[in-house]
Amino acid sequence: MNTPQSPLGKREFIALMGMTSASIAFSIDAMLPSLPEIGQALTPEAINRAQLVLTSFVLGMGIGTFFTGPLSDAFGRRRVLLGGFFLYMIGALLGMLAGSLELLLAARLIQGLGAAGPRVVAMAVIRDRFSGRQMAQVMSFVMMVFTLVPAFAPSMGAGIIYLVGWRGLFGAFVLFAIINSLWFGLRQPETLLPENRREFRPAKLWEGVKEVLANRTVRTTIMVQTMIFGSLFGMLSTTQQVFDITFGQGANFPLWFGGIALVAGTASVVNATFVVRLGMRRIIRVTLMVQIMLSGGFAILVWSGLMPATLYFPAFLLWMTSVFFMAGMTIGNLNAIAMEPMGHMAGMAASVTSALFTVSAVLIAAPIGLAFDGTPLPLAIGVFSCAAVALALMQMIRREP
Numbered sequence: 001m002n003t004p005q006s007p008l009g010k011r012e013f014i015a016l017m018g019m020t021s022a023s024i025a026f027s028i029d030a031m032l033p034s035l036p037e038i039g040q041a042l043t044p045e046a047i048n049r050a051q052l053v054l055t056s057f058v059l060g061m062g063i064g065t066f067f068t069g070p071l072s073d074a075f076g077r078r079r080v081l082l083g084g085f086f087l088y089m090i091g092a093l094l095g096m097l098a099g100s101l102e103l104l105l106a107a108r109l110i111q112g113l114g115a116a117g118p119r120v121v122a123m124a125v126i127r128d129r130f131s132g133r134q135m136a137q138v139m140s141f142v143m144m145v146f147t148l149v150p151a152f153a154p155s156m157g158a159g160i161i162y163l164v165g166w167r168g169l170f171g172a173f174v175l176f177a178i179i180n181s182l183w184f185g186l187r188q189p190e191t192l193l194p195e196n197r198r199e200f201r202p203a204k205l206w207e208g209v210k211e212v213l214a215n216r217t218v219r220t221t222i223m224v225q226t227m228i229f230g231s232l233f234g235m236l237s238t239t240q241q242v243f244d245i246t247f248g249q250g251a252n253f254p255l256w257f258g259g260i261a262l263v264a265g266t267a268s269v270v271n272a273t274f275v276v277r278l279g280m281r282r283i284i285r286v287t288l289m290v291q292i293m294l295s296g297g298f299a300i301l302v303w304s305g306l307m308p309a310t311l312y313f314p315a316f317l318l319w320m321t322s323v324f325f326m327a328g329m330t331i332g333n334l335n336a337i338a339m340e341p342m343g344h345m346a347g348m349a350a351s352v353t354s355a356l357f358t359v360s361a362v363l364i365a366a367p368i369g370l371a372f373d374g375t376p377l378p379l380a381i382g383v384f385s386c387a388a389v390a391l392a393l394m395q396m397i398r399r400e401p
Helices: 010-029 032-042 047-075 077-097 101-129 132-164 168-187 202-214 216-246 250-278 280-304 309-370 377-394
Strands: none
Touching: 010 047, 010 077, 010 101, 010 132, 010 168, 032 047, 032 101, 032 132, 032 216, 032 250, 047 077, 047 101, 047 202, 047 216, 047 309, 077 101, 077 168, 101 132, 101 309, 132 168, 132 250, 132 309, 202 216, 202 309, 216 250, 216 309, 216 377, 250 280, 250 309, 280 309, 280 377, 309 377
């Protein structure tokens, strides 16, 4: 495949980065309607274990993320992204053939390892082209494109399951990866010049890790992202069961989820509109404060039994929307804050930060999901706790980049 030379226009660049990043959301959200069937087919004695299909993918992505950044710093962005999509497709094909939950989880782990390539390279390519608040603005627009996939992924997943069963989802993952690979390979030039590449050696990697973690702002941002992604992954792991078991809305889950994703997707537009004027830190802190109040209030009403029955489901919908809205208002800004001082080693920085907060977030999300007791109370408590810790950590970031 010949390497293109002309830089993409800003609109196509944002669309491409959004679709590249959206491979992650598609791999998670399209699986949500399949959890009951996977549970019945592969783990009928413990239906809750089907949630691990989501977290095993995220865990693999977190582990793979540690290596993909240094590899992209050494060999260029394009090779690592295309190689990642290839490994992703292998994992998807293995998932299609898996005969047990254990084999399916292993396949999803491999798929996640491959997905780490597109995930890290997208961030590194954005950092190669932009910096500071302009980078935060571009990331917000990328997140806007990114959110369109979660809006439709559950409905697409439900349609595929209806036509060919849950194994057909993995064929859709392969097709999505092929489309992304061709678009990136044919249109996006290499953004890392040969003279700016870093040698791929263990000693160099360790030096890079130490340099990234030596920066207090980067360390703190990693911890904040851990809290936010922990609450987000916990929500994704549990939400299908809440709709189905708590509210009896399992059949309508893809439609409700799509509507919530579309509404929450406006957060990226709001952030892109105000981030240059208000700054990243202020927006993150205000968003977390609002989430603490909403999650705490919702948890108290559910726990106390004071929630009117007629308002229970609408209140849950509003609260769930607020959690996804929080992600749209904070994730792009946090990525920009973490990457700003690391422009000379964007791939390494993207890998270390993403790997650490992703793996750590899984350790938070898995217990939240498995604590499901037939009500959204454990989930609300988990989100409240994560938001409170994140806000406390944000006080340690003193300087606005």
